[in-house]
Each structure stands twice: as C-alpha cells, then as structure tokens.
Amino acid sequence: MASLLPTTFVYAEKADDLAKLIAFARGLGEKVNVLFIGDDESIRECVSLGADCVYCFAPQEGVIAEDYATSFAEIIKEAGANALVLLASSKRAKAIAARLGVTLKAGVVSDALSLTVENNTVIATHQVYGGLAHAKAEIRSPYAIATVGGALDVEAITDAPNASVVQGTFVAPAHTLKVLARKPKQGSSVDLGKAHCVVGVGRGFGKADDIALASALAKALQGEVGCSRPIAEGEGWMEHDRYIGVSGVTLGADVYVAVGISGQIQHMVGVDRAKIIVGINKDKNAPIFNMVDYGIVGDLYKVLPALTAKLGG
Template sequence: MSKMPIIFVFSDKRDRLPEIIAGARALGEDVCAFVVGTDEDSQYAASLGAGVVYTFAPQDGVMLEDYAPSFAAVVAACGKKAMVLVPPSKRGRALAARMGVQLGAAVANEVTRIEIADAVTVSRMVFGGLASGSEKITSPVCVLSLASGSYEPAAPDASLKAELKQGVFVPPAVMPKVVGLTSKQGSSVDLCKAKRVLCVGRGFAKKEDLALAENLASAIGAELGCSRPVAEGEGWMERERYVGVSGVMLKADVYFAVGVSGQIQHMVGANGSKVIIAVSKDKNAPIFNFVDYGIVGDLYKVLPGLTSLLK
C-alpha cells in the first residue's frame, strides 16, 4: 500500500488523539498536528509521533469549527496531495465539512478503513450498519473522520520531538458569537478504553432493576454500557454508554450482554470484542448468533446467581 505524502490531524478530544496519530503514521510519510491549546498540548502531540505541530492560541468566543479556514490555509500551503484526519465527534464532523468546502476536498465520515494506491479508498458502515461500503476518493485532498477503534492508539514517547510552529488564526467569513457556556451533565465514562463491558438492554423491566447489572459489573470489574433503546428510548442511561453503529464501537476483551436482543445495528458496535457473552430468556434472540458463550434464562434469576458466585 502506498502512503500519503502528508497527513494533518486534529482532535477536539485529547483521548482520541493517540489513535488518530497512529492512523496518520501508518498511512502517511509526514504527520502534522493542529493544536488549539497550550504548549503542553503541543508537546503531547509530539510525543505521540507528530513531526510538525501547529499551535493555535484559543480565541475567546470562537468554536473549534471556526478554525477551519486557519487549518485549511496550512493544508493548501503545503502544495501536496494531503489527507486530514479528525474524530467523528460533532465538532470533528463540523470541522471536516467546513474544511472540505475551503479546500474543495472530498469528505467522508465514520471511516473504518483507509487504503492508499492511485486513489484513496475508504470503507464505512452504511444502511444503519447492515453493510459496509467502499468509496474511492479522487480529489488531491480529502478530509476524513476516523471511526473509533480503527487503529491501536499510539503510546506517548517523551523522546520524540517535533518542529513547533505558531499557527495564525484566520477568521471565517461568518462567525457565530458565543454568548454563554453551560457545563454538560453526563458521564465521564469512555467505553472505548474499557477492557470489560457489561451491556444492558430492554430485557430489564424498569430502571431500578439495572442495579442487578451494576452489581455484576462491579463483581467482574466491568464498565456498564447499554443498547440504544435504553439510552435514547427510555433515558435510563447516558448516551455516552450506548453501544452501536451510531454510538460506541467497542474493542473490549469481554463483552457481556444482558437482556439485549442483538440487532445488527447494536452488534456492529460490539463485534470488535474478543469474547462475547449473552444472557437472554429468548433462545431465538439474534444475539446468540454472535456469542462465544450464551445463557438462555431469566436475567432476574441468572444475574443474582452469577454475582453471588463471583463474589
């Protein structure tokens, strides 16, 4: 596989940067990082393997996607075929769209695989996770949001050094004004990093019953996740805990599903796990087509029994 002459990276989430830079190092000859923050943030990007780091001072009242003209100016000035990698967060996708317009570049979101030959070919889930589609990109520059779990995150190495450059802020032609900030209420959990995940579904009759799953999760040292109906339908858990094609894509050692039917849109997010275990009273539940170990039984009897044995 050929390599891209230069790849630029940016992440609005510090914990996603190691994976994005790892992908850039695998795919590109040179890796440059955009950082909106402090010198410490720039040194962190360097320790992950970025050869050049452009540091932009945070601007008051400016949202991250408003840095698109600033980043695009640097990409255009390199005068080479180039790729830009960002996370598939709301800010990342908004930035990708704006940079695509600025650079006349192709944009693809939630990319799971990238191949470089005469052209760039990307793969991503389509039809709600029912299939994987491939797209060929022919524009000299492309902007891609990289799906979580696509690459093994790079480990920081303090011996790695980068050329540090001061970025110049280029104001967008139209810029919304930030008039206030409100702290987001929610969970700080990052299921992408969890080695063990216990996932609950609509097999639970009411929210209070999730305590059964919490007790088992504590016994096995697992983080608690959920299916989409639990998070978005019932509102029993935070959306950050939802596993599925439009939620978290797991790379866990163990994925333990309880009361989860196993629809394909959910299993797309769980199939990256090394071992899959499921408990369901429905012996014909789709999830049993994916498991390594399955228990057909009433979760209200199985979970207390397992928890007691494990403790």
C-alpha cells in the same frame, strides 16, 4: 498498489485519541502533522506522541471549534496539493471535517472503519444501510478527509523524538456563530470506546433501578455499563454517551456482555470489534445467540447476581 501520501494531518480533542491517530497515520503518510487547539500544557503532551510537526492554536474566547477549519485549511494548502486529513470522530470533529471539505473541495468520509492508500488515492471502508453492510469509497480529490472511530486497532508510538511546534494564526471565517454562554454538560464523562469490558443493558430490564444489577457486574469485571438505543432514547434511563450502536458508540472492548438485548443489527454493528461477545437472554430464540461467542439462556435477575457473586463482586 499500496503507497504513502506525502502528508497526513491529524486532529483530535484528547491526547489519548491523538496518540492512536498519529500511529494510524504513520501507515498512510510520509509526514504526519498535528492540528491542535489547546493551552501550553496540552501542547507539551502532544509533541512526544510521534508526529513530525504540531501546529498549535490557542483557544479563542467565544469561538467554537469548527471555526478553526479556515485556519486549518490554510495550513493544509501550504503543505502541498495532496494530503489526507484524519479526525478522531466526534460531533465537533465532524463539523470541522464538513467545513474542510467545502473549503478544500475535498471528499469526506465519516466514521471510516479502515483506510488505505493505493496509487495516491485514499480508499475508505465505512458502514452503509444502517450497518448492514460495509462499502469502500475512493476519495479521488487531491485532499481527502475522514473521521475515524475510537476503536482503532493500533498501539501508540513510544519513545518518539519531540515534534517541532509551529504557532498557528487564527483566521476567522467569513460567517460564524458566537458563543454567548457555556453550561456544564449533565451526565457522565464515560468513554465506552476505550473501556476494556462493557456490560450492555437492553429492554429485558424491567425498570431503571434494575440497572444496578448490570452496574454490579461491570464493577466486578472492572468495566463500564452501556445500553441499547431504546434504553437511552426511548426510556431515558441512561445517558446518550452510553448508547451502543450504529448511531452511537462503537466498542473496541476485550469483552462485551449483552444483557436483555435481542441482537438487532443496529446495535450489534456497534460491538463487532469486541474480541469476545457474551449474550444473556431468557429467550433461547433471540437473534443475539447467532452472533455471540458465549450465550446464557436465563433470567437476568437470577443470572447477573450469580455471575457477580462468582466474580467476587
């Protein structure tokens, strides 16, 4: 029997992720509280997203994000003995989730695809066997923790009253790492999980310079360019942020165009939430043609320029 937990806490590093997470949490908990690390300007943006309360923490010099887990745990315990904690999936969020799991003696599910509450128990659906199957996990501990991917199919809450704001007190963990220096991250700042259209690059491309063909098509579609794992990690032609697949980005795009991609399951699980999938491959027997809505059998070096020209690119 579906039910609501008394309290749900949410954490995200970005306001747009937070907006969707709050809307998602509204279907799971009677009260939605935000755990947020940021300056005053960022906090002002958070209070109008539909939460009941925002617990805000000022950034501490030299402190890594996961060191806030101790502070978060104190707030969660003060709210009651039964709560769900949702975090927008990222490397930092997963590190925080792991520490919260230990501190709160809570079950943790990473990259949950869906969540329900039945008889006061959180049930999470997530991928197993490298994306070959989905499994349901019951989190039976009083506190339940889950990281959630970026392709949530919910609309952000609009015209919500402002949440109350509580200034949190940073509690340093017993053991911590100290940040000695920061260096700018090299590469793009693309967020493929939010792109409405993505063109995927696979091994069918002969060299890195040829990716310009995919970029031109993506520009004509007002979209972004992603890739399969071999392109990012094998060839090193594209940044890891653009890798789509079971251990990479999960898309929520309206349209995904896979170019020169065979259709291995480890890649396709990253696009199964795309509304329309188009495959372009010169091999008519490529597995991808069993998983697409539209398929084009042809040489990408001829097909992509023709499509781009047709779209006015």
